[in-house]
Amino acid sequence: MKKIAVLRCLRVSASCAGSGCLRAMNEKTGAFERYGDEDLQAVAFFTCNGCKENKLPNQEGIAKKVERIKKLNPDALHLSNCTMPKDEDGNRVICPVIKELEDEFVAAGINVVHGTH
Numbered sequence: 001m002k003k004i005a006v007l008r009c010l011r012v013s014a015s016c017a018g019s020g021c022l023r024a025m026n027e028k029t030g031a032f033e034r035y036g037d038e039d040l041q042a043v044a045f046f047t048c049n050g051c052k053e054n055k056l057p058n059q060e061g062i063a064k065k066v067e068r069i070k071k072l073n074p075d076a077l078h079l080s081n082c083t084m085p086k087d088e089d090g091n092r093v094i095c096p097v098i099k100e101l102e103d104e105f106v107a108a109g110i111n112v113v114h115g116t117h
């Protein structure tokens, strides 16, 4: 059994139900194909709110979420596709805030995987 966490983008979540990420996890497609026959357990599906552009309160709450994920110690943390939007050439570019979070998770020994579906 692999414990999986998914991190997605607040701005994109305004119009995204997360169904693409969850379907890929349930059907082991996309970036979840790598787990083969291994059972997967979703332990967190959380949203980055580290963006200084949004008007929501409690932006610092992202630090609490990071600590919770560290305590959960998932086998993998997947960065959803929306945290790596495509540039005009079609190349995925990781959000700089997400990159900082990734570095923090990696430093805590968590396996970070780019992509979901």
Ligand code: SF4
Pocket: 008, 009, 010, 011, 012, 048, 049, 050, 051, 052, 082, 083, 095, 096, 097, 098
């Ligand atoms: S910091 Fe990046 S990933 Fe986080 S909400 Fe803003 S744009 Fe989305």
